[in-house]
Amino acid sequence: MTTTALKKALHETIENINDLELLKTLSEISSHHYSLVQEPELNDYELNRLNESKKQIDQGNFYTNEQANELMKKWLSK
Numbered sequence: 001m002t003t004t005a006l007k008k009a010l011h012e013t014i015e016n017i018n019d020l021e022l023l024k025t026l027s028e029i030s031s032h033h034y035s036l037v038q039e040p041e042l043n044d045y046e047l048n049r050l051n052e053s054k055k056q057i058d059q060g061n062f063y064t065n066e067q068a069n070e071l072m073k074k075w076l077s078k
Contacts, residue, residue: 014026
């Protein structure tokens, strides 16, 4: 079933539901899916690694996606 067909079927199903509790439940499920996720809490090790990575980027010490892809191709061909 395509995404469009599934959406259409869901819309039709919802239009025919008269159970208020079920509709509330569906609404709650839907709102959780699109709600913002709480910022993750990082431990000291993770914060240090993140700060070190930021410093490396500021110093120009990084690979572009294209460079990283080329390195991976080289490694995988060995």
